[in-house]
Every structure is written in structure tokens, then in C-alpha cells.
């Protein structure tokens with residue numbers, strides 16, 4: 209008899225983008241640009257970093273397990289009660305808590321195929337049945353997802369905007385979808401790239417609706433540039449939050465993470481600059497791909513996915529750029545083997561990317 213359950217033995221683990229230090233060790237290059245993990249290339253809020261020293265001397269203490277300061281600040285900002293706010297070790301950490309809190313017995317999950325790989329790993333590791341629904345034109349197919357709802361459906365996962373395609377579904381699509389979702393089903397709405405998409409007129413900001421069975425998840429890892437601190441947050445109806453708070457690990461996020469997030473929330477200049485530079489640099493990359501006739505998926509986020517004719521073409525593109533010091537993400541693990549995802553960098557990183565693609569072509 210094996211000690212490891214079959215679904216864990218068969219589990220394909222999460223494979224993150226290569227760290228710069230690893231590529232440096234392997235290839236001995238002077239200049240390396242990492243455009244592989246959708247981080248904010250502008251760095252973290254300087255205000256958060258400059259203030260963090262103030263609490264270093266207190267790090268022998270455990271963090272506030274109730275997360276009062278940060279939850280209260282988030283509640284105020286979104287005009288909610290603190291009892292509607294949950295925080296955790298990245299939004300992925302909260303996803304994991306959601307799975308442990310609400311799934312039971314014969315419950316099933318519905319999610320889009322080729323969507324965020326972190327959720328895929330969590331869902332497969334949970335041991336519960338997952339109904340994967342193919343995407344349509346690189347977008348969530350919400351109609352097809354509602355058709356998969358059955359008596360056992362408990363959680364539906366939606367990423368809006370989606371990763372790795374950068375596409376989004378509209379207000380109209382979301383409103384129609386919610387009409388078909390019974391209130392006994394939890395919709396886990398992952399808005400990790402919210403700040404990049406929220407200005408689009410038909411993007412459905414889930415916080416305008418406030419459905420009792422929708423859990424909104426957001427993060428400080430992307431536009432706020434705090435990925436290394438691991439701070440995510442979620443909004444939901446009080447009863448859901450009360451139970452999430454029982455199951456979550458008491459001391460996540462770390463005290464440094466909670467503190468940095470509180471300061472970063474008030475650093476509007478950093479956020480605005482990050483979005484502004486992302487938008488202009490993304491347009492520059494798109495203009496370049498158009499010029500070079502490289503096929504791409506239009507994206508409302510801080511990354512762009514390129515589509516090649518074959519898996520081999522995509523693999524070679526990624527490998528050749530890696531040898532030149534540009535780390536990109538081949539999407540084979542996401543089930544999109546002909547695709548490469550590129551995080552939009554700061555101007556000098558994109559100059560380096562463009563120069564190297566030009567030399568390769």
C-alpha cells in the first residue's frame with residue numbers, strides 16, 4: 209500500500225518562472241532580464257520599503273493573526289465591514305484556504321482549461337472532481353461553464369482577467385453567467401490583475417455586484433509590486449469570511465507583509481506610475497510584434513502571450529532568448545504549448561528584449 213494518494217502521485221507540480229540567479233549560475237551572463245512571472249518591473253513601493261525598517265525590531269513577535277490594520281484599511285477603502293475581508297499568504301494562499309473550507313464529500317469544482325496554473329495545481333491536489341471547460345478564442349467560455357453545473361458543483365473558479373492569455377469577460381457575460389449559478393455554488397473570482405483592467409468600460413468589477421456567493425480575490429503581488437511579501441486579500445459575505453478565518457493559517461501574511469501592504473495601499477503615485485508605464489510599454493511591444501508579424505493575444509494585463517505555429521517554434525524562441533539573457537515563459541505547463549508569455553518590462557528591459565528578438569529573427 210502506498211503512503212501517497214494517487215491524485216498526489218499524479219500531480220503535475222507548479223513550475224515557476226526561472227529565477228535570475230539560477231540563469232546567472234547556469235549561463236554566466238552579465239545582464240539578465242526576467243519577463244516571466246508577471247511581477248511589477250518598477251519594483252515595490254519605495255514608501256513601503258523605506259518604512260519597513262520601523263518594524264524590523266518587532267519581528268520576534270508573531271504577526272497579528274486577526275490582521276486588524278490591513279483588513280480594516282481594506283474594509284474602509286471598499287466601504288465594507290472588516291468581517292467581509294480576509295487576507296492570506298498571497299491570493300493563492302487564500303484559494304487554498306477556500307478549497308479546505310468549503311469542499312466536502314462529493315463536491316465538485318468547475319474551472320476553465322488553460323487558465324491560472326496555480327489554481328489547477330490546488331484543484332488537482334484537493335482530490336475533488338474538477339470539470340475542466342475548454343476556453344473559446346482564448347477566453348473563458350462562461351456559457352459552457354454554466355452547462356457543467358450539476359447537483360454536486362460547489363466551487364466555480366474564474367480568473368478575470370485571465371492568466372496566461374490576458375483576456376477578460378465583460379459585464380454582460382458575467383451578469384448572464386450569474387443568472388445561471390445557484391446560490392449554493394461559490395464563485396471564486398480571481399482578480400489578480402484588477403488594477404490593469406478596471407478602467408475598461410465593460411470590465412465587471414465584482415465589488416459593484418456584491419453577490420453573497422461570490423468571493424473576490426485580489427493581491428498586492430502584481431500592480432503593487434509586493435510579490436515577495438506574499439499578501440493577498442479577499443472580499444466575501446460575512447459567514448463565508450468567518451469560516452475562512454477559522455481555517456486559514458493564523459500567522460499569514462507575515463507581519464512584514466501586512467505592514468508593507470498597509471503602506472503600499474496609500475502609495476497612489478507608485479500605482480499610477482506602474483499602470484502608466486505598463487500601458488505605454490505594452491503598446492510599444494504590440495507595435496513591434498505587429499511590425500514583425502508575430503502573432504499575439506490582445507491583453508488587458510501586464511503581460512502578452514505570443515502564439516507560434518508549432519510547439520517547437522515556441523520552445524526554440526524561448527530557449528534562444530534565454531541564452532541571450534531574457535527569461536520568458538513557455539506555456540507548455542498551462543496546456544498552451546505553442547505559446548510564450550512575456551511580462552511587460554520597464555523601457556530598458558523591453559529595449560533588450562526587442563533588440564534580441566530582432567537579432568534572432
Ligand SMILES: Cc1ncc(COP(=O)(O)O)c(C=O)c1O
Pocket residue numbers: 245246297298299300301324326367369370371398400401426427428429435438439440
Ligand atoms: C490569475 C492569477 N491569480 C493569482 C495569482 C497569484 O497571486 P499571489 O501572488 O497573490 O498568490 C497569479 C500570479 O501569477 C495569477 O496570475
